[in-house]
Amino acid sequence: MSRTRRSTLGVVAAFLWVLASAFASAPAHAGPDTPREDGSLIMIMPPAPRETTASSSRAVAAVSPTVSPAADYVHTTSGNPVECTSGNLCAGVWDPAVGKYKVFFLYRCAQYSLSYWNGVGQAVNNQVGAAAFFYGQNGQVLDVALPENRPFTYDWTPVWSIRNC
Template sequence: MRTKRSLLGALGTITLVLASALTSGTAQAAPSAASPTTSPAVRSELLSPGSGIICSSGNFCASVWDPAAGRFRVFYFFNCARYSLSNWNEWGEAQNSQTGGAVARIYGSSGNELRSYPADNAVYGVDWAPVYSIRNC
């Protein structure tokens, strides 16, 4: 009788292990949030919670939400160039503190100009979702 119980217990355990292996799939990790970037790369830093954009003279500055960090990230565009944007999906700010009257422009997916920003040190709200590139001069 004792042998029958041990055999039944072992069969029950094997059945539970097999059923558990067949019903459970591999765990899928949640997709990680990607930080916004530029190409070519420019200097950037995370803003302290509650602080706004501060743009030093000679720069066109743009802030955008960084979902990987859970804070806004500000990018400093100094060298005159056209910069491609990746993972700029939220609202943020832009401030043109360049000298010599340089006008910064943002462009859509087809290269169309969406908006221009004069060098007036004003802070503008920007929806970065439709923006694919920036030319800071």
């Protein structure tokens, strides 16, 4: 075997090892782990962040999280179920402007820029066969979410964009 071919195999093996390590240390999963008959999955938002009172100085200047290009969303409170229909990457983030979680339904294949996404929320990749990629400030891949049948808790603070296909 040539030295070049061995080096290429070594790089591929290292990449696979890093990818496997990322999934081995994946965030904790929460919520039901079986899909509904129509292929929908149910997400349950985690407890609200501690600093949610209107009297805090942060609440006065609060800005609602957004995605670009625009996507459908709903607001929900902690503990309430949100249905993620088949074909969507669903991502929930705390919205300090209204004191509820804002759950986005990323259906159209695109790279979505995130604005004002901070703290812990939920996500579930309910797409058919498409991985979703979470990117940091410099465009580096932070995480890959494979299509699964259960939501997971995720810290959105370092994520600057999501590509859902």
